[in-house]
Amino acid sequence: MHMRFPSVGGDLSKESKESKTKNEVSITMSGEGEDMQELRHIPVALQRCIDLLSPSIERAISLRGSAVVIDATLGLGGHTRALLEKFPELHVIGFDRDKAALSLAKENVAPYQERLTAIHAVYDEISSTLHDLKISHIDGALFDLGVSSMQLDEGDRGFAYSHDAPLDMRMDQSQGKTAQNILDTYERGDLIRILRAYGDEKFAPRIADNIIAARAQGTLKSTKALAELIKESIPAPARRTGGNPAKRTFQALRIEVNQELEVLERAIPAAMEALIVHGRIVVMSYQSLEDKIVKSFFTKACTSTTPRNLPVELPNSAAKFSYVITGSESATESEISENPRAQSMRLRAIEKVAA
Ligand SMILES: C[S@@+](CC[C@H](N)C(=O)[O-])C[C@H]1O[C@@H](n2cnc3c(N)ncnc32)[C@H](O)[C@@H]1O
Structure with missing residues (x-):
């Protein structure tokens, strides 16, 4: 895997500026001032997402000394911050189509800024972005779909x-x-x-x-x-x-x-394709139309193409993914009582098992 990560720090060198992909965003450092209090929103299913992605990240770190994860919906950077905090060898490529969200994420993730590449783009640009960054595979992908509480509150x-x-x-x-x-x-x-x-x-x-x-x-x-x-x-x-x-x-x-459904239909297969074997994709949906799309891609990917009535598996027909969560999970009652946004959440996760 070839990896080259341009700095996202506030003071980019000429060289790294030139190596930026078209939508990369520079991060302006800011201290943990009053504004940071507001950034301490509650990311949905935070610990569960970290736990689901951890085996792939740990495996990559033990094999290669580093790992790369895509956060397709950086938002305020809650999930990304927790991942970067837990894994000092991890680099996150974070996407958000909302510039205001990216600015807030940059502040929230400031202590780990050199390990975040923040991209202002729609997440269906995963393949072209990875190509531009010369990254052939990723170890994990996280989608926390929809709008953020910040966007709703503004x-x-x-x-x-x-x-x-x-x-x-x-x-x-x-x-x-x-x-x-x-x-x-x-x-x-x-x-x-x-x-x-x-x-x-x-x-x-x-x-x-x-x-x-x-x-x-x-x-x-x-x-x-x-x-x-x-x-x-x-x-x-x-x-x-x-x-x-x-x-x-x-x-x-x-x-x-x-165009939320169209971009999701392009982004999920792109993220699945980019995963390395043993890499995982974790998706949280908040309405049934999105969840239906995710479920359909995951079901197909986890199903052998050998017809059910055949007694043996045909060559090259084995499923390339397996379920990490069978079906879907909801948020826990205690999480819903703290964070009503978690009420409608459906969590799905699969792992790549063959190239
Ligand atoms: C639910 S929030 C993510 C919150 C984040 N996980 C956190 O902990 O702070 C979803 C974010 O994804 C962004 N988003 C939604 N659809 C997107 C898309 N198609 N491409 C890029 N960003 C998108 C929204 O702008 C929003 O900031």
Whole structure:
């Protein structure tokens, strides 16, 4: 395995600047000041993720003296920090499409900054990034999907129906269409399609009709206006069950804005392909559409292609992965009580067993 890790420290040398891949982010060091208090958020299933990835990392360190893990969703760097703390021989390649998250992660991981390569990119760029960094294999990959608590709490991002804000919902605010663009331009049929497919919204046609009517009046310009429109679109008896009726439409718009399912469908196989034999991939999903994609890739990878009715395994048909967790795991009750975000989490993990 050829590894070359450009520094991500605040003061990059000319040489390392030139060797940066296009999206690498420089880290500005900062002390453990007041801001760091806010970074001490609770990463979901932290110890479980560390435990699941540890055997692959330990194996690599004992064989080669070092290990490389991808954190596809760096977020505030909670999982990465714990991994770097535990393994002084570990290097993490951390992806995030949100520049604000990367800045916070950089602060959180500052004590270990020379062992983090932070990349501002969508995680479906795993293969090209590893190629640019001249890394042929990785020992582990971690995906902690969705938005972070920081993104939900930042009222102006538009992710939360509880904060009045512009209808943005982009994880990467430097590019791409916003939720407002979708609401202003999508045809009725496309609005219904995304509300049904990504939000499982029964009242999609009524919501779509009201969105189109509101366009003409120019009244749909904020999360509050959208939440109100959704409420009015849903018959009163249906509003009384299943939590806030805005939840499904907000989820659908966020998935469409960020193309979340398409990029996940490209990223999971790319990470699986990049793993070395005995490397592990660990994924935490927070909604069923993502979990379905992960489950489908993992099931296929852990299943022999020999037809079930044959008595012997055909050559080259053995599964290349095996389950580390059979099925999926949820967060523990005590974790959910401390961190409500963990409630919907589904954790899956597999290990590569053959090249
Ligand atoms: C749940 S948070 C991760 C939290 C992190 N594990 C921690 O402990 O701080 C998910 C992060 O992944 C990022 N993200 C989501 N989808 C992404 C994608 N397709 N490509 C890159 N980053 C993504 C989000 O911007 C967010 O910061």
